[in-house]
Amino acid sequence: MSETNIAFFSGRLVDCANRFIASELVRRGVEGIVPSHGDILCALFEEDGLAVSEIARRTHRTKSTICVLASKLEGNGYVERRPDPADRRAVGLWLTEKARGLKPVFEAISSDLADRITQSLSPEEAIVLGNLLARVVRNWKD
Template sequence: MKTRFNDYISIKIHQIDLTLTSYIKDKLAHLNIAPEQNLILMLLWEEDGLSQNEIARRLDKDKSNITRMLSSLEKKGFIKKSMNKEDSRSLNVYLTENGKNLSEHVYPITEEFHSIVTSGIAKEELRIVEDVLTKMRRNVEGNK
């Protein structure tokens, strides 16, 4: 018997991803940042001065995608890029004052979003979800 459309876990995950992304996109729109740009900013708020390659690695994105997002963030005045003193082929990314100050507006949105997403879900259930998603990712990566 064929698997029905709604029985594919991959489709459910995709639909959830679309819902989550749409929600956070709407919440961040007035700040002029896209959800994926926000991920870069969140990394830099934790550790300013990361290399472009390190940002790509941590977000599991290709370098050209990160380059495009960084250029947009730079045009908006949130970051600046600088040559790495040890490796002239590498760029480091630093927050501007505007980029640093933006965290005061984004963190409350991020905390509220996390609270909404995890509402009514026990810590143990979240750990299980994380473990299962990690296994699914490894399954797919192992079959490339």
């Protein structure tokens, strides 16, 4: 390991965050959703009816990954596939009422996660950490 252990601690943070999200979903009675579904749902909360390719672009995942995750969400009643009214060949993913009703739960979990991550940091340190991580991620421009 290098002196800074940045990759190690970044990976640990992701693992801890995913476990936190999964346990909060269970604690709040949300079934059939795991942390990997979060990016898709957040993209659709911002703009419902997106194509798989657009969700993949926005979430920095492959189309095949989004298709697998979307199929699971569809099977659990959280999204549905509908033809694009402007182009019948294209299909968009749409949130169901069941999913829309979970938006406040996801927002609360996200807020709690942010609090947990930054609990030992000053507000200034949290901002610096966020800026540094964003700069590091930009090293891998897609």
